[in-house]
Amino acid sequence: MEREQTARQKSLWWVAGVIVIVYALFPVAWIVSLSFKRASDLSSREFLPTTWTWDNYDLILRGDFQDLFLSALRNSIGITLIATFIAVVLSTFCAYAIARLDFPGKKLILTTALAVSIFPVISIVTPLFNLWRNIGLYDTWPGLIIPYLSLTLPLSIWTLSAFFRQIPWELEQAAQVDGATTWQAFRRVIVPLATPGVFTTAIISFFIAWNDFVYGISLTSTEAARPVPAALAFFTGASQFEQPAGAISAAAVIVTIPVVILVVLFQRRIVAGLTQGAVKG
Amino acid sequence: MAAITMKNIVKTYGDGFQAVKDINLEIADGEFMILVGPSGCGKSTLLRMIVGLEDISGGEMLIGDERVNEKAPRDRNLAMVFQNYALYPHLTVFENIAFPLRLAKTPDAEVKERVNHAAELLELTEHLERKPANLSGGQRQRVAMGRAIVRNAQAFLFDEPLSNLDAKLRGQMRTEISRLQKRLGITTVYVTHDQVEAMTLGDRVAVLRAGVLQQVDSPRRLYQNPANLFVAGFIGSPPMNFIPATVTDDGLSTPFGDIQLPPGRSVDLSGKEIVLLGARPESFEDADVVSDTVREHGMVFDAQIDVIEWLGNEQYAYVPYEAPEQIRQQLADLERELDSEAMRTQLVVSLDASSQIEESSTASVWMDLRQVHVFDPGTGENLTAEPAPVSDETAEGQPA
Numbered sequence: 317m318e319r320e321q322t323a324r325q326k327s328l329w330w331v332a333g334v335i336v337i338v339y340a341l342f343p344v345a346w347i348v349s350l351s352f353k354r355a356s357d358l359s360s361r362e363f364l365p366t367t368w369t370w371d372n373y374d375l376i377l378r379g380d381f382q383d384l385f386l387s388a389l390r391n392s393i394g395i396t397l398i399a400t401f402i403a404v405v406l407s408t409f410c411a412y413a414i415a416r417l418d419f420p421g422k423k424l425i426l427t428t429a430l431a432v433s434i435f436p437v438i439s440i441v442t443p444l445f446n447l448w449r450n451i452g453l454y455d456t457w458p459g460l461i462i463p464y465l466s467l468t469l470p471l472s473i474w475t476l477s478a479f480f481r482q483i484p485w486e487l488e489q490a491a492q493v494d495g496a497t498t499w500q501a502f503r504r505v506i507v508p509l510a511t512p513g514v515f516t517t518a519i520i521s522f523f524i525a526w527n528d529f530v531y532g533i534s535l536t537s538t539e540a541a542r543p544v545p546a547a548l549a550f551f552t553g554a555s556q557f558e559q560p561a562g563a564i565s566a567a568a569v570i571v572t573i574p575v576v577i578l579v580v581l582f583q584r585r586i587v588a589g590l591t592q593g594a595v596k597g
Numbered sequence: 598m599a600a601i602t603m604k605n606i607v608k609t610y611g612d613g614f615q616a617v618k619d620i621n622l623e624i625a626d627g628e629f630m631i632l633v634g635p636s637g638c639g640k641s642t643l644l645r646m647i648v649g650l651e652d653i654s655g656g657e658m659l660i661g662d663e664r665v666n667e668k669a670p671r672d673r674n675l676a677m678v679f680q681n682y683a684l685y686p687h688l689t690v691f692e693n694i695a696f697p698l699r700l701a702k703t704p705d706a707e708v709k710e711r712v713n714h715a716a717e718l719l720e721l722t723e724h725l726e727r728k729p730a731n732l733s734g735g736q737r738q739r740v741a742m743g744r745a746i747v748r749n750a751q752a753f754l755f756d757e758p759l760s761n762l763d764a765k766l767r768g769q770m771r772t773e774i775s776r777l778q779k780r781l782g783i784t785t786v787y788v789t790h791d792q793v794e795a796m797t798l799g800d801r802v803a804v805l806r807a808g809v810l811q812q813v814d815s816p817r818r819l820y821q822n823p824a825n826l827f828v829a830g831f832i833g834s835p836p837m838n839f840i841p842a843t844v845t846d847d848g849l850s851t852p853f854g855d856i857q858l859p860p861g862r863s864v865d866l867s868g869k870e871i872v873l874l875g876a877r878p879e880s881f882e883d884a885d886v887v888s889d890t891v892r893e894h895g896m897v898f899d900a901q902i903d904v905i906e907w908l909g910n911e912q913y914a915y916v917p918y919e920a921p922e923q924i925r926q927q928l929a930d931l932e933r934e935l936d937s938e939a940m941r942t943q944l945v946v947s948l949d950a951s952s953q954i955e956e957s958s959t960a961s962v963w964m965d966l967r968q969v970h971v972f973d974p975g976t977g978e979n980l981t982a983e984p985a986p987v988s989d990e991t992a993e994g995q996p997a
């Protein structure tokens with residue numbers, strides 16, 4: 317479907333692109349700017365701070381909000397990493413089975429996964445709240461990791477099984493003829509080829525868990541498990557009516573950093589076409 | 598190295614389709630065996646049962662006197678080259694070839710030595726550090742072969758290894774494979790639907806049709822002594838001509854005139870109304886260039902020459918003729934099964950390069966009757982087939 321684009325079409329694409337970028341990035345830029353403003357500056361209606369200050373960062377990393385923020389950051393990182401790891405490992409095996417084996421109930425697993433992922437989170441959270449309180453999972457790391465898995469697994473299984481399906485089955489058979497056990501063929505041939513898929517899945521899972529707010533606020537009560545998005549709601553100013561917008565913005569900027577790093581780091585890993593050259597070209 | 602023996606091998610796929618039917622075949626140690634047949638006849642299925650990638654539904658498979666039906670592929674110690682090569686795209690050429698050795702935990706020094714040796718044999722030395730994606734088709738093919746020869750496998754299995762190459766490269770690789778097999782002397786099973794490969798490569802050729810073994814013989818015997826219509830039509834290019842003949846009191850009546858079979862070819866035709874005569878293109882000749890001494894061994898008839906293809910060293914003339922409706926139908930079915938281009942009832946006649954016969958003319962053509970075959974159109978059986986020699990290796994593997 318390659319067609320010559322006229323200069324006019326090209327410039328239209330550019331304009332459309334710029335509009336989308338500005339639309340998407342403006343709130344982010346606004347938050348970054350907010351995080352460098354003084355408290356008195358917050359309602360100045362200026363885009364850029366009149367004087368740049370690190371005060372807000374100081375506040376959340378060393379000042380009043382330090383305990384609240386740092387423990388939340390620790391929870392977020394820990395819970396998200398564990399949830400991502402489990403999701404990736406489980407979904408890799410599951411997706412491999414779905415892509416490679418014919419077993420009864422295969423359709424059922426895929427449909428269930430899809431059904432779970434379209435189920436509205438808010439409708440599960442109340443019963444889960446009661447259940448978790450009864451069995452002692454309320455306000456613990458596992459209490460968040462488990463619901464996160466229910467969000468990340470379906471998606472991961474779907475993306476990964478699509479990836480596995482692309483890998484020519486003959487590679488695995490060749491490996492078996494070459495003397496590999498099923499496990500060796502999987503680890504030495506299939507997994508390396510599925511790496512881009514695994515990384516894509518890992519990143520998606522990470523985002524889902526990292527960005528969650530509903531579970532985070534409903535299933536935690538203390539610093540023992542509360543993740544950053546939920547903790548931000550507990551930042552309070554000198555009076556009940558004064559929102560510490562600067563500090564919240566600073567925290568928001570900080571929690572965005574890992575996401576950016578992740579994408580930049582793994583962008584190169586998510587290259588398609590790694591299977592090129594396996595079979596005749 | 599080992600012999601491979603198949604006893605009453607059957608393959609029924611999950612959907613109930615029987616792809617391989619009761620095959621008995623013995624492949625001697627060091628022998629180069631070809632499995633040939635039109636697409637879909639079960640060649641790959643049979644090969645994959647030997648290597649263990651497909652379960653055996655019935656019968657017994659022995660490799661070097663050991664039953665392997667229940668063994669996993671890795672325990673059979675066979676090397677296979679896949680049709681699409683199945684190279685590992687994330688590994689370099691070196692590591693691709695070394696893969697089986699790495700799995701066997703071979704010491705590094707030995708891996709290096711053996712991979713380098715294999716690469717030398719296959720002229721891959723300068724490509725060892727490259728990835729498969731950057732290689733040409735022929736190079737990929739050689740890497741796949743390298744992976745097979747680097748280990749001390751009991752046998753090599755090839756599944757249409759040359760079908761993805763262009764014609765020139767195919768010719769080169771064909772000689773290469775032949776040379777390599779002779780040099781290594783390893784039992785080889787080679788699947789192909791290309792009858793040129795079948796004829797040039799193998800010690801023996803097994804012809805399959807819809808999962809049934811038709812004939813196992815040396816290429817020469819297959820060509821000269823086909824067991825039935827199917828084998829006769831499949832082996833040879835251009836294919837054998839089939840001429841309908843009505844049985845009369847004193848011989849056979851064909852669209853080209855009445856003939857008497859010579860003593861060496863005469864068969865009992867009692868009770869048959871129609872037979873098919875099989876004559877290879879080279880059994881014909883321009884009557885003008887046939888010397889008088891051989892002329893009497895054949896028959897001369899007037900042929901309506903339709904088209905002539907001049908190839909330099911020889912030429913082919915096409916001679917259309919009329920055939921009874923029933924026979925025409927049967928010939929058309931055979932053509933379809935053999936995957937050959939739809940053909941009207943016409944003779945393909947090979948003429949001497951010096952022949953002056955012209956297109957769209959009537960010419961006098963000689964047919965050598967010493968080499969004609971007589972087929973029963975009902976069963977397809979070759980009535981003139983000589984029984985296979987008994988002591989010879991070629992007798993093995995024929996279904997009892």
Ligand SMILES: Nc1ncnc2c1ncn2[C@@H]1O[C@H](COP(=O)(O)OP(=O)(O)O)[C@@H](O)[C@H]1O
Pocket residue numbers: 610611612614616634635636637638639640641642643
């Ligand atoms: N997994 C399968 N399930 C059912 N039928 C199959 C399967 N694989 C192959 N077949 C059928 O078995 C027959 C032989 O296939 P194959 O051995 O691949 O033929 P070929 O001689 O072309 O290599 C074909 O008719 C094919 O449709």
Ligand SMILES: [Mg+2]
Pocket residue numbers: 640641642757
């Ligand atoms: Mg095949």
